[in-house]
Amino acid sequence: MQASDLLVKCLEEEGIEYIFGVPGEENADFMMSLEKSNKIQFILTRHEQGAAFMAEAYGRLTGNPAGCLGTLGPGATNLITGVANSNMDRAPMLVLTGQGSTTRLHKESHQAMDVVEMFKPVTKWAVSISHQDNIPEITRKAVRLARTEKPGAVLIELPENIAHLPSDKTPIKPIRYRRSNPDKSVVAQAAQKIVAAKRPIIVAGNGCIRKRASNSLRQLCELTGIGVISTFMGKGAVDLDSEHCLFTIGLGAKDLTACALDASDLIIMLGYDMVEYHPHLWNENTDKNIIHIDFLPAEIDEHYNPQLELIGDLANALDMLREALAEYELDFDFSQQQAVRRDMLVELAEHKDDTSEGKIKPQKCLWDLRKALNPEDIVLSDVGAHKMWIARHYHCHEPNTCLIPNGFCSMGFALPGSIGASLVYPDRNIVAVCGDAGFMMNVQEMETARRLNSNIIAIVWEDNAYGLIEWKQDTEFGRHTPLSFGNPDWMQLAEAFVWTGYFVKNSADFSGVLNEALQHSGPRLIVLPVDYDENPKLTEKLGKIVCPI
CATH class of the missing domain: 3.40.50.1220 (TPP-binding domain)
Incomplete structure (x- = not known):
């Protein structure tokens, strides 16, 4: 069969369910082969970074890799932040990139760069397929490495001229092994x-x-x-x-x-x-x-x-x-x-009845969110000041129900990650909590969520600034550099992408709005102005911690 067909057959044998990405000219053969598969679903995304974050969430929730795909050059470079995030968060992932023909890689050539070398620092293994007959071994090794503790990302590059060469090889059947026990x-x-x-x-x-x-x-x-x-x-x-x-x-x-x-x-x-x-x-x-x-x-x-x-x-x-x-x-x-435990329970409940107007305290938002969600529902945190509050104030009944990027810590994870999570658990409530900065980094995936009718809620904490950097600079230097920015009209943004939108101004209203949103399906956006005056208060409190005993 054609090499690209063989690669798809090998991925099917490995149980790969989803590949997220943006195809290009150099992986056209692979895409034609993938279209014939009735076992692997290709999810077209609006940016390669979003594809990587979707695959990461899938990997963290299932323990099995999904694929993320980009073409050569800029497609591959767009993938790399999400791939690094997955690798350091210990999520299994297959990274699939196209490449120019091997007959032109030895010289200056359009869009050509050494993708394998670029990905080596952020993957467990990165390899280019140099011969079509090697595809079964490479695929088997890649998936085994991605799944093996500690899990992570593996890159397979398929040059365009190799992709359509014939091969009589067949997929290698996966055989799982038991991990050893301590002495x-x-x-x-x-x-x-x-x-x-x-x-x-x-x-x-x-x-x-x-x-x-x-x-x-x-x-x-x-x-x-x-x-x-x-x-x-x-x-x-x-x-x-x-x-x-x-x-x-x-x-x-x-x-x-x-x-x-x-x-x-x-x-x-x-x-x-x-x-x-x-x-x-x-x-x-x-x-x-x-x-x-x-x-x-x-x-x-x-x-x-x-x-x-x-x-x-x-x-x-x-x-x-x-x-x-x-x-x-x-x-x-x-x-x-x-x-x-006694004193932390008091801290967590301190602002549960807050009724302030104009801005909502982080503690109040997370208290109401925890109360509204079922034990098996999933919250995904983006990266920013809100992540610190989620880490301290949002706790879980079950493992893997709060996904926080805390290895590579890349902003932009939560929105696309929630799309990946909703494919794994379409019947659960999936909630992405984002800062306004992180949300806008992959805002284009709102269209992907609408196209898939993803059952997700994105909660955006609006402070019109890179709030975590403000917090850190203020703590260390007593002031901060210019970090403010403007935001879109959120409700018009939701309307433009055909999302259901809510804007919450008062603490007392958030619980009701959240519960109303949970009654609906499809993609929903809740925006609230957050009271980040609580950030320095927390810093001061932590600086004066006196142990209970």
Whole structure:
């Protein structure tokens, strides 16, 4: 068969469901082949970056890669920010790019650039197909690498002259393998260290929301009573209503949750990604007693040198640890953890009854949002000041129901990401929370959402500025550089893209508007002027944190 047909057949064999993107001349053969597939749906997007973010959300929610596609040159460069975001957020992804004919790549040539070399720093593997018979092996390797812990992005480049060459090869059938378990003797050592501790604590990272790990963690908590702090991307590893939930850590300044961490004499790090919350922020003196449990060994860092490492499948490691601990009589002091949870619950509810007019407090918006959504509904955060508030004030009942980009941290994720999420879960409420800056970075995907009739709500916090940068500059320098900008007439924008639009001016009205929007389907836009006077107030509060005990 033709090489482009073979690539599509290989992708079908791998179970690929969606490819998002913007095709070009150099991947025309692939597009013709893809059109014949009754297993893979191509979603035409309005920008390649939006395609990558859609594929990332799909990958984070399913654990399986989707494809994002661009042509050579500018198509590939447009993809790269979303690809880097996916790779650092540990989302499996296949990146598919066209390329000029191999007969012209050795010289100056129209739109030609070394795409493979450009993508190597932001993928787990990047390869160009140099012979059509290599397609089955390349595809099998690419998908295996994308899915293997820790998951990430893989690039396959198909030059235009290779795409239409004949091949008699057939797809390689995927064979899944079981990840190895930690050594039993090391598990026994970990159990002994935990039993010997008085105030152990767990920090749940991004790995805890993948591969059944959350269920195993919850069972461990029920047995031991140990509390869990999550990173931004570990939300929902334990239920927010559980007494074991100590909410999140990761803000630059010390928060209440850090009090429980400081008071602990043993920190159990689960599925921890250093890109989220660097250890120098919580282990400045390098004196913490640490157990590292993850799919991979710990990254080397002078502030993160675990005394013990359990390496293997995270869920199985937690199950083995629970079985080992069941043999012991446990006696821990959780008074500090209980006090932190008590005080954080007060903080979260502080502005739930706010009725201010003209601007809406971040805390009020997120309180109402949490109350309105079901446990399995999904919130996607963009990047900006609102992300800090979501990280601190929006918590989850289930894993993977709050998607925050916190590795590469690219603005523009939430709107296209919500489109990808709605394809995975069309019957759930999918809500993107964006700043006005981040929303406008991929505003063109409003048309994609309308065309697909995506069941999404985009909530835009309007402050007419790059609010997070203002916040940081004001904190550090006492002033900020010019960061203000204008915005469109939001309701006219919604009308132009045939979205249902709402503008909310008063705190007391937001809950009702949100619940009304949730009764409708299709794409909906809610815009509210946000009270970012709360930003410096939070900075001042965190700077004066006094631990409960």
